[in-house]
Amino acid sequence: MIIGVDVGTSVTKAQLVTRDGRTGPAHEARSTVYTLPGNRVEQDLDEVVGTVHAVVRAAAADAAALAPDEPVEALALTGQGDGLWLRDADGRAVGRALSWMDGRAAPVLDRWSADGTARAVYERTGAGLFPGSAGPLLAHLAEHEPERLERADVAGYCVDAIVQRLTGERTVDASDASVPFLDVVTRAYDEQALELCGLGAWRKLLADPAPRGALFPLLPGPAAELGLPAGLPVGAGPFDIPACGLGSGLSEPGQGHLIIGTTLACQVLSEDPAPAGGDEAAGMVLATPYADRYLKVMPAMIGTAGLDWLLKLLNVRIEELDALLAQxxxxxxxxxALPFLSTSGERAPFVDARARGRLDGLSPLTGRADLVRALCESVAYSARHCLETLGVAGDVTACGGGARSGEWGRIFAGVLGRDLYVRDDAVGIRGAARAAWEALGVPARAEGPPPRVIRADDEAIAHYERGYAGYLRTLEAARANW
Incomplete structure (x- = not known):
C-alpha cells in the first residue's frame, strides 16, 4: 500500500491506495488561506505541515483494516503548485508562503509584458508568466523585501516545503521546477531566463530538481509524528495538475485531461516540448517522470470558485446544481457569460491581470437557472479554447468537484464535441502513488476503477458549435476594453 497525500490550497487529503487500485477512507484537514489588502494571498507553512500530520496519521490507522497483509511501502505527496514558499536551511518558513493566487506582483508582470521579458522567458522555457508564479513573486520581493530573500535558503513550492520538513532534503520535483525557469528537456535551470528577469543573483535559492525516480527516507522525528516507520520512502511529487493527469491514466500523446476544480486546469500529453500558447505566451510545459513525455498545460483561473460565488449570490446550494441546470x-x-471571476485575472489561454467576468442578454424573463447555466457553459467554452490551443487529439478525461455534476458534464461533452471520461476517486493521490510505485519498481493498477462515461449529444454539439463561436467573438471584444 501507499499513503497518498494531496496538499490542496485550503484542504489537505490523505488516503491509502493498494496495488490493485482499492482506496481507503479519505481524511481531510483544512488550512487557512489569508486574503489580505493589496491582492495578497498567503498561507502558513507550519499550519499546512500540521494538516499533513493529521491526515497521514488517520490514513495510517486504516492500513490494518484495508489490507492487513500488505505493508505501507511509501508516502507519496502531491499538492498545489506555483506561488513561493521561502524557507531557511532547516525548512522553517521565512514569512508566510505567497499563494499561487497572490496578485501583488501584477505590476512586475505588466513591466515584463511591456518590455518583452515575459515573451522571451516563454520562448526559452515554455512558461507563461502570471502574477502568482515564482518569477514575478521573486522579483517583487527582490524589489520590496530583499532582506527576506537574504534570510532564505530555498525559494520553492508547497510540496517540496513539506518534503523538506519530513525528510530534510532540499529538493524539488521537476514538474514544479518547470515553471518558470526550467529547461524541461535537460531538466536544468535556464540561466538566461533568470538573467532576463533580473534574478541571476537569486539562483542560489532554487533547489536542483530531483532525478527521475528519486525517493527520500522519512526522518525519525516526523515518522513518530505520522505513526510511520523511520526510513519509509517519500515521493516528492509531481504537483497536483500533472498528478491528476497521471492518476487519470494519461499515457498516449494527444490525450487530454480537465481538472474542473477551484480552477480549470486543461492539459495534453505531448512528445514535443515546444511552448503551447503560440502568440499568447500563456500556459506551461511540464517535465514528467518519463523521458520524452511532457504535459502542456493551460491552468485557467476560472472554475468552481466562480460558480460558488454565483450560487452564494443567488442563495442556491451546490446540491441543487444539477436540478437548476436542467431547468x-x-x-x-x-x-x-464570460467566466473570468478571479481577482488576479486570467492566465490561460491568455494572460491578463485585468480580465473580468460578465453576464449578457439579461431580461425580466431571466431566472436563476439561466444565470447558472450561462456561467457553466462559459467555463466549458474556456475549456475548449484551452484544449484546442494545446492541440488535443485524443480522448479527454476529467476529474474534480465540478466533474461530479452530471448536467455540467453533459455541457462539457457537448461543447468539446466528444465523450467525456470522468474519474471520481482520489485522482491526484492516485497519480502521486503511481509515480512512487514506478520509482520503487513495483507494478500497480494506480488508476483505479473504469471511468464514468458522459456521452456527447448531437443536438448539444450542434448548438454549442454556434455558441462557442459567439463566445470567442465576445471574448475578443472584451479584451480590448479591460
Whole structure:
C-alpha cells in the first residue's frame, strides 16, 4: 500500500491506495488561506505541515483494516503548485508562503509584458508568466523585501516545503521546477531566463530538481509524528495538475485531461516540448517522470470558485446544481457569460491581470437557472479554447468537484464535441502513488476503477458549435476594453 497525500490550497487529503487500485477512507484537514489588502494571498507553512500530520496519521490507522497483509511501502505527496514558499536551511518558513493566487506582483508582470521579458522567458522555457508564479513573486520581493530573500535558503513550492520538513532534503520535483525557469528537456535551470528577469543573483535559492525516480527516507522525528516507520520512502511529487493527469491514466500523446476544480486546469500529453500558447505566451510545459513525455498545460483561473460565488449570490446550494441546470435550455435563454471571476485575472489561454467576468442578454424573463447555466457553459467554452490551443487529439478525461455534476458534464461533452471520461476517486493521490510505485519498481493498477462515461449529444454539439463561436467573438471584444 501507499499513503497518498494531496496538499490542496485550503484542504489537505490523505488516503491509502493498494496495488490493485482499492482506496481507503479519505481524511481531510483544512488550512487557512489569508486574503489580505493589496491582492495578497498567503498561507502558513507550519499550519499546512500540521494538516499533513493529521491526515497521514488517520490514513495510517486504516492500513490494518484495508489490507492487513500488505505493508505501507511509501508516502507519496502531491499538492498545489506555483506561488513561493521561502524557507531557511532547516525548512522553517521565512514569512508566510505567497499563494499561487497572490496578485501583488501584477505590476512586475505588466513591466515584463511591456518590455518583452515575459515573451522571451516563454520562448526559452515554455512558461507563461502570471502574477502568482515564482518569477514575478521573486522579483517583487527582490524589489520590496530583499532582506527576506537574504534570510532564505530555498525559494520553492508547497510540496517540496513539506518534503523538506519530513525528510530534510532540499529538493524539488521537476514538474514544479518547470515553471518558470526550467529547461524541461535537460531538466536544468535556464540561466538566461533568470538573467532576463533580473534574478541571476537569486539562483542560489532554487533547489536542483530531483532525478527521475528519486525517493527520500522519512526522518525519525516526523515518522513518530505520522505513526510511520523511520526510513519509509517519500515521493516528492509531481504537483497536483500533472498528478491528476497521471492518476487519470494519461499515457498516449494527444490525450487530454480537465481538472474542473477551484480552477480549470486543461492539459495534453505531448512528445514535443515546444511552448503551447503560440502568440499568447500563456500556459506551461511540464517535465514528467518519463523521458520524452511532457504535459502542456493551460491552468485557467476560472472554475468552481466562480460558480460558488454565483450560487452564494443567488442563495442556491451546490446540491441543487444539477436540478437548476436542467431547468434552463441550451443557450440559457439567451444569457451568455464570460467566466473570468478571479481577482488576479486570467492566465490561460491568455494572460491578463485585468480580465473580468460578465453576464449578457439579461431580461425580466431571466431566472436563476439561466444565470447558472450561462456561467457553466462559459467555463466549458474556456475549456475548449484551452484544449484546442494545446492541440488535443485524443480522448479527454476529467476529474474534480465540478466533474461530479452530471448536467455540467453533459455541457462539457457537448461543447468539446466528444465523450467525456470522468474519474471520481482520489485522482491526484492516485497519480502521486503511481509515480512512487514506478520509482520503487513495483507494478500497480494506480488508476483505479473504469471511468464514468458522459456521452456527447448531437443536438448539444450542434448548438454549442454556434455558441462557442459567439463566445470567442465576445471574448475578443472584451479584451480590448479591460
Amino acid at each position: 434552463s435550455p441550451y443557450g440559457a435563454g439567451g444569457v451568455t
